[in-house]
Amino acid sequence: MEDEHFFLKPLDTSHSEAMLQLELDNREFFQKFTPFRDHEFYTLEGQRERLNVIKSMQELDHQYSFGIHLKESGKLIGDISLFKIEREPAQTGMLGYCLDQHYNGKGYMTQTVKLMISYAFEVQKLHRIEAGVMPHNKGSIRVLEKAGFHKEGIAVKSVKINGSWEDHQMLAIINNAE
Structure with a gap:
């Protein structure tokens, strides 16, 4: 899956170093919107374990995760998951998704979400996709809309x-092509 600026590639342990760098570079930014992550998460071994769990979940047909890579350099700038x-x-x-803060506002995530909708409906044959966003995260709500x-x-x-239980705006899209 790709567009003119980026491509999506299934995540695996070969992405461990790039995922670690993405998480470290955006730690403060991502932490505003994600569950608490312990010290181990921000290590190479922690990212390998995370990617092994993703692989196991895919084998069970419970999760499909893709890295978002810039076309020109191959750099990992985010990820998106069903x-x-x-x-x-x-x-x-x-x-669910995240994008390096330096690439926000360029339309990359909106296009990525559209690609994942196609994947979910056409390949995975899902009927409905849901997303939850903290109400103050207006940018993410706008992407989904x-x-x-x-x-x-x-x-x-x-x-x-x-560490705090947060409200989430729930959004959904239905596969009307069925």
């Missing part, structure tokens, strides 16, 4: 972020 995949009768999954997601409501205190 996770919590449920098959029949729901055929649903959750969408531009990609076709609609707001469904607030999930009160649904995810623990930095």
